[in-house]
Amino acid sequence: MAINDIYQAVLRFDKSGMAGLVQVELDAGTDIASLLNEGLIAALDEVGDRFSRGELFIPEMLQAAQAAQQGLDILKPLLTETNSRSAGTVVIGTVKGDLHDIGKSLVKMMLKGAGFQVVDLGVDVPLERFVRAVEENRADIIALSALLTTTMPAMGEAVAAFRGNGSRVKVMVGGAPVTEAFAERIGADGYAGDASQAVSLARSLMAG
Ligand code: B1M
Numbered sequence: 001m002a003i004n005d006i007y008q009a010v011l012r013f014d015k016s017g018m019a020g021l022v023q024v025e026l027d028a029g030t031d032i033a034s035l036l037n038e039g040l041i042a043a044l045d046e047v048g049d050r051f052s053r054g055e056l057f058i059p060e061m062l063q064a065a066q067a068a069q070q071g072l073d074i075l076k077p078l079l080t081e082t083n084s085r086s087a088g089t090v091v092i093g094t095v096k097g098d099l100h101d102i103g104k105s106l107v108k109m110m111l112k113g114a115g116f117q118v119v120d121l122g123v124d125v126p127l128e129r130f131v132r133a134v135e136e137n138r139a140d141i142i143a144l145s146a147l148l149t150t151t152m153p154a155m156g157e158a159v160a161a162f163r164g165n166g167s168r169v170k171v172m173v174g175g176a177p178v179t180e181a182f183a184e185r186i187g188a189d190g191y192a193g194d195a196s197q198a199v200s201l202a203r204s205l206m207a208g
């Protein structure tokens with residue numbers, strides 16, 4: 001049994017076997033970061049590459065995501081368990097027009113594990129819902145995820161809206177096509193390349 005089995009299971013769209021494979025690795029003492037990065041996430045990257053090359057199509061991409069999700073469900077309690085008191089409140093969501101959920105959910109889990117209260121608005125979230133949720137929850141931070149180059153502009157619109165309405169919420173952005181340079185260009189308070197960087201960034205935004 002090895003992490004490669006988990007990687008291969010995503011590529012086989014093996015929804016029913018995934019939980020067992022991940023549990024075996026956990027029981028063997030494999031660390032969660034390796035399970036995620038070398039197993040589930042690396043496999044989804046390969047799926048994306050195969051999609052780009054026209055070797056598989058949307059239904060298969062969706063099935064691969066569902067298989068990976070089964071593995072994440074096993075890791076969820078380990079990522080979210082915390083004893084610390086609230087580190088701050090974060091509203092998180094994937095921007096309008098974008099249905100990609102997995103990376104955003106991973107960021108949510110890690111933030112929860114780090115003691116943040118997290119309000120997850122889901123995917124395809126219109127700007128007005130972000131604005132309302134920030135007010136209703138008196139959020140300290142808003143975390144925006146985008147996986148498509150076509151939906152990234154919604155992040156700039158969100159930053160402009162929060163600056164325009166005088167909100168003091170800190171805006172952090174992330175997602176595969178998002179870069180530090182893009183974050184700076186739109187005036188976001190920070191960019192995180194992965195879920196653990198998102199935790200460090202959220203902590204430093206709370207401190208600053
Ligand atoms: Co989509 N898709 N997809 N897809 N999909 C990508 C993103 C793509 C790169 C594939 C490819 O062509 N190589 C490509 C985007 C190209 C582009 O715009 N540059 C693409 C496309 C084109 C599409 C469609 C347009 C296909 C079509 O219909 N023709 C369509 C769009 C639908 C829509 O959103 N409106 C589409 C649909 C789908 C599915 C629904 C089938 C499915 C998503 C299912 C789901 O999420 N429940 C799907 C999938 C699975 C993927 C890939 C294969 C995997 C995404 C993923 O979950 N990765 C993806 C290829 C790839 O990413 N290599 C692809 C694992 C996840 C853990 O990583 O989300 O990057 P990621 O999150 C990371 C970091 O980015 C960061 O932390 C996470 C953990 O480390 N992060 C943040 C993310 N959000 C953050 C927020 C933060 C901080 C960090 O807050 C501050």
